[in-house]
Amino acid sequence: MRTAFYISDGTAITAEVFGHALLTMFPAQFEHVTIPFVETLAMAQQVVQRINDCYKTTGLKPLVFHTFVDEQLRLQISQSDGICYDFLNAFVAPLQQELQLAPVPKTHRTHSMHEKTYDFRIDAVNFALANDDGANMKNFSQADIILIGVSRSGKTPTSLYLALQYGIKAANYPFVEEDMEALRLPPELKQHKAKLFGLTISPERLSQIREQRRPNSRYASVRQCTLELKEVERLYQREQIPFLNSTQLSIEEISAKIIAMTGLKRQKY
Amino acid sequence: MRTAFYISDGTAITAEVFGHALLTMFPAQFEHVTIPFVETLAMAQQVVQRINDCYKTTGLKPLVFHTFVDEQLRLQISQSDGICYDFLNAFVAPLQQELQLAPVPKTHRTHSMHEKTYDFRIDAVNFALANDDGANMKNFSQADIILIGVSRSGKTPTSLYLALQYGIKAANYPFVEEDMEALRLPPELKQHKAKLFGLTISPERLSQIREQRRPNSRYASVRQCTLELKEVERLYQREQIPFLNSTQLSIEEISAKIIAMTGLKRQKY
Numbered sequence: 001m002r003t004a005f006y007i008s009d010g011t012a013i014t015a016e017v018f019g020h021a022l023l024t025m026f027p028a029q030f031e032h033v034t035i036p037f038v039e040t041l042a043m044a045q046q047v048v049q050r051i052n053d054c055y056k057t058t059g060l061k062p063l064v065f066h067t068f069v070d071e072q073l074r075l076q077i078s079q080s081d082g083i084c085y086d087f088l089n090a091f092v093a094p095l096q097q098e099l100q101l102a103p104v105p106k107t108h109r110t111h112s113m114h115e116k117t118y119d120f121r122i123d124a125v126n127f128a129l130a131n132d133d134g135a136n137m138k139n140f141s142q143a144d145i146i147l148i149g150v151s152r153s154g155k156t157p158t159s160l161y162l163a164l165q166y167g168i169k170a171a172n173y174p175f176v177e178e179d180m181e182a183l184r185l186p187p188e189l190k191q192h193k194a195k196l197f198g199l200t201i202s203p204e205r206l207s208q209i210r211e212q213r214r215p216n217s218r219y220a221s222v223r224q225c226t227l228e229l230k231e232v233e234r235l236y237q238r239e240q241i242p243f244l245n246s247t248q249l250s251i252e253e254i255s256a257k258i259i260a261m262t263g264l265k266r267q268k269y
Numbered sequence: 270m271r272t273a274f275y276i277s278d279g280t281a282i283t284a285e286v287f288g289h290a291l292l293t294m295f296p297a298q299f300e301h302v303t304i305p306f307v308e309t310l311a312m313a314q315q316v317v318q319r320i321n322d323c324y325k326t327t328g329l330k331p332l333v334f335h336t337f338v339d340e341q342l343r344l345q346i347s348q349s350d351g352i353c354y355d356f357l358n359a360f361v362a363p364l365q366q367e368l369q370l371a372p373v374p375k376t377h378r379t380h381s382m383h384e385k386t387y388d389f390r391i392d393a394v395n396f397a398l399a400n401d402d403g404a405n406m407k408n409f410s411q412a413d414i415i416l417i418g419v420s421r422s423g424k425t426p427t428s429l430y431l432a433l434q435y436g437i438k439a440a441n442y443p444f445v446e447e448d449m450e451a452l453r454l455p456p457e458l459k460q461h462k463a464k465l466f467g468l469t470i471s472p473e474r475l476s477q478i479r480e481q482r483r484p485n486s487r488y489a490s491v492r493q494c495t496l497e498l499k500e501v502e503r504l505y506q507r508e509q510i511p512f513l514n515s516t517q518l519s520i521e522e523i524s525a526k527i528i529a530m531t532g533l534k535r536q537k538y
Contacts, residue, residue, distance in 0.1 A: 002368070011525040017286040021336060022360050025372040036525040063367070067290060083367050087356045091291050098332070098352050099271070103294040111521040118519055125426045129401075157394045160429055164520075250387055251433075252380040256280040256305040 003031040003054050005082060007047060007066040009073055011111045012036040018087050019065030030063070038068075044076040051080040069105040120267040124163035124170075131171035132156055137188040143171040145264060146192060149199035150175050150228045151219075152209045154246045154254060158199070161251045166259070167267025175232055177219070183231045185239060197258055198236040198243030203229055205247045272300040272323050274351060276316060276335040278342055280380045281305040287356050288334030299332070307337075313345040320349040338374040389536040393432035393439075400440035401425055406457040412440040414533060415461060418468035419444050419497045420488075421478045423515045423523060427468070430520045435528070436536025444501055446488070452500045454508060466527055467505040467512030472498055474516045 004023060006015040012034050023030055038044050054062045064082035068074035078084050092103055112118075131139050133156070140146055145162070147155040151174050159170035173189060189196060203226040210220035218224050236243040242261055246254050259266060273292060275284040281303050292299055307313050323331045333351035337343035347353050361372055381387075400408050402425070409415055414431070416424040416439055424441035431437040442458060458465060472495040479489035487493050505512040511530055515523050528535060 011521050013521055013525070014286055014290040017283055018290075018356065021283045021287075021357060022364055025338075025357070025361060025374060026364070026368055026370050027373050028368060028370055034525075034528075036529055061367070063364070069294075085360055085364070087287065087360065088290060088294070090359060091354055091356065092294060095291055095295070095332070095354070098330070099295055099297060101295050101297055104296050105294060112519050122426055122520075125429065129425065132398075156398065157391055157433070160394065161433060164426070164430060164433060250381050251391075252280050252282055256282070256303075259303075260305055 001029055001031050001058075002060045003033060003058065003062040005047075005051060005054075005062055005064045005066075006032070006034040007038055007064060007068075007077060008036055009039050009068050009070050010036065012067070013111050015065045015067040018067065019063070019085070022065075022085070023063075038073060038077075039070075041072065041076060044073045048076060048080040051077075051082040055081040071105070120167035121164060124167045124267070125160065127169040127171070128156075128159040128163040132159065134173040136171070137173070137186075140171055140188060140192045140195070142169060143192070143195055144169045145197055145258070145262065146170070146189065146195045147172040147197055147199060148175065148189065148232075148241070149201075150206070150225075150232055152206060152213065153199045153201045154251070155199055157251045158246075158254050158258070161255050162258070165255065168259075168264060175228070175235075177224070177228065180228055180231050183235050185235070193239070193241070196239075196241045197262060198232065198241045199254070200229055200233055200236070200243055200245050202245070202247040270298055270300050270327075271329045272302060272327065272331040274316075274320060274323075274331055274333045274335075275301070275303040276307055276333060276337075276346060277305055278308050278337050278339050279305065281336070282380050284334045284336045287336065288332070288354070291334075291354070292332075307342060307346075308339075310341065310345060313342045317345060317349040320346075320351040324350040340374070389436035390433060393436045393536070394429065396438040396440070397425075397428040397432040401428065403442040405440070406442070406455075409440055409457060409461045409464070411438060412461070412464055413438045414466055414527070414531065415439070415458065415464045416441040416466055416468060417444065417458065417501075417510070418470075419475070419494075419501055421475060421482065422468045422470045423520070424468055426520045427515075427523050427527070430524050431527070434524065437528075437533060444497070444504075446493070446497065449497055449500050452504050454504070462508070462510075465508075465510045466531060467501065467510045468523070469498055469502050469505070469512055469514050471514070471516040 004019055006012045006019050008015045035047055038047055051062050062082040064084045066077050066086055067088050130136055147170055149155050155172035159172050162168040162170045203222050206225040207220055207222045214220055244257055273288055275281045275288050277284045304316055307316055320331050331351040333353045335346050336357050399405055418424050420443050428439035428441050431439045472491050475494040476489055476491045483489055513526055
């Protein structure tokens with residue numbers, strides 16, 4: 001199997017995203033190796049040795065996705081036996097020409113706490129945790145968005161992802177079985193109606209997810225899931241609350257769609 | 270101000286990471302616009318219009334970072350007045366030649382729930398939440414790693430990031446003030462010693478963070494923070510527990526370093 005290396009003088013997250021996006025276009029399996037924080041020539045030399053050893057052992061030239069800011073380190077890695085794909089270097093020159101600006105390379109530029117928006121993100125994570133599951137309805141005024149939906153429809157992971165990735169403060173509120181008889185918005189939600197966003201999901205998928213939590217329960221039965229989902233969807237429509245069916249969507253996709261649909265302001269790019 | 274567009278037929282997360290990594294190399298400010306899920310020619314036409322309008326209004330050609338899988342959509346966006354940077358297209362051909370394989374473009378390939386590892390990640394998020402703050406010491410056997418440290422040293426956001434980004438199950442356990450008199454590992458931790466990873470932080474930074482939670486408290490005083498940190502660092506050294514000082518590090522950097530130091534197996538690339 002061919003080995004793909006992701007290497008950087010920072011976290012190597014950018015190198016991973018870059019390499020992953022390319023490799024998933026090909027119908028093949030790869031061995032993945034990430035080497036972050038390669039910050040000295042001695043460390044770079046070790047990495048070159050590792051790439052060369054991999055070539056010797058497997059007979060296949062490793063694919064090397066790297067994103068070095070430091071020029072010397074970059075050059076050293078380029079001299080390995082791997083096939084290097086260096087998108088920063090490939091695109092910096094044309095961008096420089098268009099912007100008429102010289103680049104100012106700085107290590108730990110992205111994915112570091114020196115990003116202006118870092119504190120926003122940590123605050124948002126703490127907010128999401130403190131306001132999970134309707135825990136703190138008095139904080140709704142500080143929320144950027146309030147996700148609503150039945151139990152296990154994806155509210156909590158989505159809130160956390162919005163916080164970590166975008167610095168968006170998401171509270172969430174669950175509709176529980178006892179609410180279903182005559183479902184309506186509680187006054188605390190009504191008061192912040194413009195911030196509400198509903199999640200829904202197919203009854204079959206919801207039942208599967210709930211089965212993992214409480215096997216063979218009424219709570220997990222398709223019948224109960226269908227009933228609850230029908231009620232909340234009716235509520236979303238009656239109250240004109242924007243909503244999304246998360247059945248086929250990842251949290252990345254749910255989050256991106258929510259931002260696109262609501263025009264929510266992100267704290268991080 | 271120059272506008273940067275990030276456009277894709279998926280979440281546009283890859284386009285954002287790609288564009289962001291490049292733009293942060295230049296000492297300039299940009300207006301950022303992300304347009305995800307451009308899935309039809311009609312939508313692509315609207316986006317082209319928006320790019321062209323932006324050029325007309327500002328007199329500056331927008332920078333367009335796009336990652337379309339669909340060839341038709343890609344071509345349509347390329348015909349806008351923006352300057353397009355298309356790293357997928359730039360690197361697919363050389364990679365194809367090296368792999369001797371034709372690419373099989375599929376939309377929603379990355380960042381979707383059809384990734385094999387998606388369920389791992391959601392399970393890991395639920396695990397992190399259920400095992401936050403020493404809540405469930407009986408689950409330590411299921412953890413991939415157990416983060417330990419004083420209150421507010423970064424354990425919870427790091428656990429969540431490890432889960433969301435890498436599908437790693439991280440529990441965490443806080444040492445509290447009452448433990449400090451004669452600090453030792455509780456038997457539940459001792460039993461899983463190989464999984465322990467310590468966090469530490471500078472007393473000044475810890476005090477700042479704690480001030481936000483309980484202003485003017487003993488808990489937040491530099492004196493108390495210094496005392497607690499000295500005790501836990503002594504414990505880490507005595508017990509030979511690997512640890513990291515998080516003062517200057519983002520959760521991305523902490524997570525990447527933990528994985529590099531422990532060799533922890535990731536569920537996602």
